[in-house]
Amino acid sequence: MELSGGHIVVQCLKDEGVEFIFGYPGGSVLHIYDAIFHQDDVKHILVRHEQGATHSADAYARATGKPGVVLVTSGPGATNAVTGIATAYMDSIPMVILSGQVPSPVIGSDAFQEVDTVGITRPCVKHNFLVKDVHDIAETIKKAFYLATTGRPGPVLVDIPKDITDPNIKVPYKYPKKVNMRSYNPVVVGHKGQIKRAVEVLLSAQRPMIYSGGGVILGEGHKELTELTQMLGYPITNTLMGLGAYPATDKQFVGMLGMHGTYEANMAMHESDVILAVGARFDDRVTGKLAEFCPYAKIIHIDVDPSSISKTVRVDIPIVGEVKPVLEQMIDLVKESKLKPSKPALEAWWQLIESWRSVNCLDYDRGSLFIKPQFVIEQLYEVTRGDAYVTSDVGQHQMYAAQYYKFDKPRRWINSGGLGTMGFGLPAAIGVKLAFPDADVACVTGEASIQMCIQELSTALQYHTPVKIINLNNRYMGMVRQWQEFSYQSRYSQSYMDTIPEFVKLAEAYGHVGIRVEKPADVRPALQEAFAMKDRTVFLDFITDRTENVYPMIEAGKAHHDMKLRLAPGTPLDRELS
Amino acid sequence: MRHIISILIENEAGALSRVAGLFSARGYNIESLTVAPTEDASLSRMTLVTRGNDEIIEQITKQLNKLVDVVKLIDLADAPHIERELMLVKIKTNAETREEVKRMVDIFRGKIIDVTPASYVVEMTGQPSKLDAFIHGFEEDSIIEVVRSGPTGISRGEKGLHL
Numbered sequence: 001m002e003l004s005g006g007h008i009v010v011q012c013l014k015d016e017g018v019e020f021i022f023g024y025p026g027g028s029v030l031h032i033y034d035a036i037f038h039q040d041d042v043k044h045i046l047v048r049h050e051q052g053a054t055h056s057a058d059a060y061a062r063a064t065g066k067p068g069v070v071l072v073t074s075g076p077g078a079t080n081a082v083t084g085i086a087t088a089y090m091d092s093i094p095m096v097i098l099s100g101q102v103p104s105p106v107i108g109s110d111a112f113q114e115v116d117t118v119g120i121t122r123p124c125v126k127h128n129f130l131v132k133d134v135h136d137i138a139e140t141i142k143k144a145f146y147l148a149t150t151g152r153p154g155p156v157l158v159d160i161p162k163d164i165t166d167p168n169i170k171v172p173y174k175y176p177k178k179v180n181m182r183s184y185n186p187v188v189v190g191h192k193g194q195i196k197r198a199v200e201v202l203l204s205a206q207r208p209m210i211y212s213g214g215g216v217i218l219g220e221g222h223k224e225l226t227e228l229t230q231m232l233g234y235p236i237t238n239t240l241m242g243l244g245a246y247p248a249t250d251k252q253f254v255g256m257l258g259m260h261g262t263y264e265a266n267m268a269m270h271e272s273d274v275i276l277a278v279g280a281r282f283d284d285r286v287t288g289k290l291a292e293f294c295p296y297a298k299i300i301h302i303d304v305d306p307s308s309i310s311k312t313v314r315v316d317i318p319i320v321g322e323v324k325p326v327l328e329q330m331i332d333l334v335k336e337s338k339l340k341p342s343k344p345a346l347e348a349w350w351q352l353i354e355s356w357r358s359v360n361c362l363d364y365d366r367g368s369l370f371i372k373p374q375f376v377i378e379q380l381y382e383v384t385r386g387d388a389y390v391t392s393d394v395g396q397h398q399m400y401a402a403q404y405y406k407f408d409k410p411r412r413w414i415n416s417g418g419l420g421t422m423g424f425g426l427p428a429a430i431g432v433k434l435a436f437p438d439a440d441v442a443c444v445t446g447e448a449s450i451q452m453c454i455q456e457l458s459t460a461l462q463y464h465t466p467v468k469i470i471n472l473n474n475r476y477m478g479m480v481r482q483w484q485e486f487s488y489q490s491r492y493s494q495s496y497m498d499t500i501p502e503f504v505k506l507a508e509a510y511g512h513v514g515i516r517v518e519k520p521a522d523v524r525p526a527l528q529e530a531f532a533m534k535d536r537t538v539f540l541d542f543i544t545d546r547t548e549n550v551y552p553m554i555e556a557g558k559a560h561h562d563m564k565l566r567l568a569p570g571t572p573l574d575r576e577l578s
Numbered sequence: 579m580r581h582i583i584s585i586l587i588e589n590e591a592g593a594l595s596r597v598a599g600l601f602s603a604r605g606y607n608i609e610s611l612t613v614a615p616t617e618d619a620s621l622s623r624m625t626l627v628t629r630g631n632d633e634i635i636e637q638i639t640k641q642l643n644k645l646v647d648v649v650k651l652i653d654l655a656d657a658p659h660i661e662r663e664l665m666l667v668k669i670k671t672n673a674e675t676r677e678e679v680k681r682m683v684d685i686f687r688g689k690i691i692d693v694t695p696a697s698y699v700v701e702m703t704g705q706p707s708k709l710d711a712f713i714h715g716f717e718e719d720s721i722i723e724v725v726r727s728g729p730t731g732i733s734r735g736e737k738g739l740h741l
């Protein structure tokens with residue numbers, strides 16, 4: 001089959017089984033867009049800003065496990081995509097970005113809409129390519145998908161100069177079934193000896209903790225993780241990225257750990273003597289003060305990326321490999337082992353954990369006249385029966401969603417953890433809804449974040465992706481305001497906007513439904529009404545308590561046992577804190 | 579500690595910038611870096627001198643290995659190895675100093691490869707410390723120019739860094 005470069009690009013995507021490309025046209029990709037026009041297999045989603053394309057594709061990948069695909073033009077198209085590429089990179093999300101480039105002969109001449117896309121994106125992609133010959137397109141795209149989806153996943157960019165897609169130059173096309181790269185051989189199964197050692201240490205533990213992260217979701221290891229955890233009867237905590245890998249409603253789950261994690265999770269980490277870290281990367285929002293991180297613990301760490309191991313925290317038993325096969329091996333060894341977890345030790349450990357749990361650190365004022373953001377999330381959880389896909393922006397609302405929506409399944413909680421990108425939530429919700437048209441999809445956001453990609457409301461109408469926007473409108477950049485309250489004596493420098501749009505009208509202007517909710521009693525009915533409108537995008541503008549803060553909190557530079565709790569004087573919390 | 583890392587890397591446009599970019603992005607220091615194609619034209623060999631404690635060096639080698647273009651690497655400092663650097667030095671001379679300079683060059687087993695009435699160009703290879711010693715043997719104002727390649731290295735014994 002002889003095809004031009006533009007058609008080869010589209011044919012490669014078909015052969016790769018790509019359902020959607022999220023993109024925006026421009027001069028350097030017009031040949032590719034013409035090829036898109038000639039077919040219907042790969043559906044193109046026309047966003048309103050390239051950042052939206054990257055977040056939609058990214059969330060599609062997070063929800064489905066399949067790589068997200070983006071197509072942008074050269075220059076501003078590529079630079080607009082950078083935030084979304086970096087977002088995917090920080091959270092290890094498989095994504096393939098195709099960017100147009102100026103024609104090869106003028107590269108380097110400051111041509112119209114020329115930027116060094118490979119150079120600009122190099123630090124925030126797993127790898128990138130500049131295609132120099134039409135004959136190389138198919139193999140390069142195959143490599144891009146291979147790299148994006150194997151090992152530690154990540155975004156891969158392919159920069160394609162316009163002349164390479166010239167409709168008049170046709171070459172034979174064949175999509176490679178497989179590619180081999182001598183310089184890239186990710187490890188899959190773990191070292192047997194190390195796994196054996198790890199299981200011995202794990203079974204001899206007195207105060208064990210399982211700390212699991214995004215890698216379990218990326219590597220589809222949630223079933224194995226759940227099985228191992230329940231077999232052992234050990235407490236488990238998840239990172240923000242790992243929520244849903246272990247059912248949050250199970251009693252062995254002690255909540256999220258880290259800066260805004262639960263009291264019980266952080267205290268248990270601090271007191272633990274053996275920690276099994278699975279697909280988590282000891283981020284600074286998790287560890288707090290490194291010098292005082294888990295002072296009594298031997299640490300076992302399973303990660304597919306050797307550079308994640310002993311990067312910030314020295315690990316005692318490293319295991320390089322994919323979570324799924326490694327956990328399977330561990331389960332087998334635990335079954336075979338004569339060593340059993342010590343019952344009395346475990347009972348005493350659970351008793352201690354229950355005492356921390358009884359502090360009830362996520363409790364809040366339920367009698368308030370104002371709508372409490374936590375209450376909205378609790379109601380969202382109930383109204384959607386805990387079964388929605390929840391995307392989020394960045395700020396206090398993100399933490400409330402993570403703390404109060406109990407995720408029992410993986411891939412349901414979709415947020416930007418590593419980069420913390422405001423603007424992620426709405427395009428992410430669109431990407432998820434395209435993948436799962438029958439599922440409930442909620443975007444939890446704030447009045448500041450939502451304005452960063454608000455234009456995608458228009459995309460939502462065009463492609464009929466009826467998502468529900470849960471705007472926790474506190475009239476502040478709440479997370480910034482909270483830090484200013486705690487660390488800058490409440491000098492609220494630039495964390496407040498004097499002019500906030502009327503979101504109901506805005507939603508209507510974009511062709512959607514808008515509902516403003518001001519009283520706690522109206523929260524549940526409004527949510528029910530919104531989710532009953534199966535075929536409409538609904539913007540719910542909840543006017544929430546503007547003084548509310550996210551608790552618990554480990555302030556920057558503090559250790560796990562040094563948490564700031566929300567406490568009413570005279571409650572048992574005082575005792576715990578002293 | 580000083581480490582000398584030898585890297586086989588795909589001979590692709592941009593491969594060098596990936597390595598250099600990694601060092602600047604992560605705040606690692608590079609003392610020197612040499613690159614040239616190998617006998618296999620599809621591969622380049624890079625020799626990189628860096629400093630850091632064990633943890634930093636461990637991260638550097640892991641991060642380098644993670645670069646998709648990097649095929650293989652070794653830390654030469656882990657085992658017995660040989661290090662050599664090439665230096666070209668332009669030295670001021672006159673009728674009085676010529677003999678003395680020549681004697682110095684002989685002692686250090688260098689070669690004089692260009693001569694004018696007022697200057698010599700000296701070529702010398704060796705351990706970086708030997709090259710330093712040669713330079714320090716002269717008055718500062720008698721040195722016109724110094725060009726150094728940065729060290730390259732190879733391990734001792736029959737084993738080599740191959741695919």
Ligand SMILES: Cc1cc2nc3c(=O)[nH]c(=O)nc-3n(C[C@H](O)[C@H](O)[C@H](O)COP(=O)(O)OP(=O)(O)OC[C@H]3O[C@@H](n4cnc5c(N)ncnc54)[C@H](O)[C@@H]3O)c2cc1C
Nearest residue numbers: 213214215219239240258259260279281304323417418420
């Ligand atoms: C406002 C805000 C507040 C935050 N507060 C918190 C907080 O309180 N608590 C918290 O936990 N986070 C918090 N975060 C998120 C934090 O910044 C990090 O993004 C997060 O902690 C990282 O999660 P993770 O360790 O699970 O790693 P991820 O970023 O999910 O990385 C996954 C790890 O798994 C590995 N991996 C990938 N695939 C596999 C596989 N198949 N097999 C084995 N390993 C694999 C990767 O190599 C990597 O090391 C916050 C973020 C924001 C924006």
Ligand SMILES: Cc1ncc(C[n+]2csc(CCOP(=O)(O)OP(=O)(O)O)c2C)c(N)n1
Nearest residue numbers: 395396397420422446447448449477478479
């Ligand atoms: C693109 C971007 N710019 C700035 C920040 C820093 N930042 C983190 S949270 C936040 C405020 C978010 O406000 P809002 O969306 O209203 O959420 P709230 O915290 O009030 O729930 C800001 C500015 C960021 N994370 N992303």
Ligand SMILES: [Mg+2]
Nearest residue numbers: 446447476478
């Ligand atoms: Mg706000």
